[in-house]
Amino acid sequence: MSPDMKKGTEDVTKPLLTVDRVACTGHGVCATVLPEHITLDEWGYPILDGPIPESVEARLAVKYCPARALYWQYPSVSA
Numbered sequence: 001m002s003p004d005m006k007k008g009t010e011d012v013t014k015p016l017l018t019v020d021r022v023a024c025t026g027h028g029v030c031a032t033v034l035p036e037h038i039t040l041d042e043w044g045y046p047i048l049d050g051p052i053p054e055s056v057e058a059r060l061a062v063k064y065c066p067a068r069a070l071y072w073q074y075p076s077v078s079a
């Protein structure tokens, strides 16, 4: 987080990790790679603890998701 950001605000220019719940097949690799942000429900599908910012671990979760169900959602631009 940049030093000029106030607590409780999000940096809307950064992408956030998102799960395509239709594509997700519940392999659980994401929870293994990113356990501090992702847990699995009783069927093995991911539960994200909130908006997940970019990090090395988050990029690895995207890379190793076997269903390509994790992706970066970029903020929409509004006028």
Ligand code: SF4
Binding pocket: 019, 023, 024, 025, 026, 027, 028, 029, 030, 031, 044, 045, 046, 064, 065, 066, 067, 068, 069, 070
């Ligand atoms: S690794 Fe991919 S397919 Fe497996 S639970 Fe996570 S998002 Fe779903």
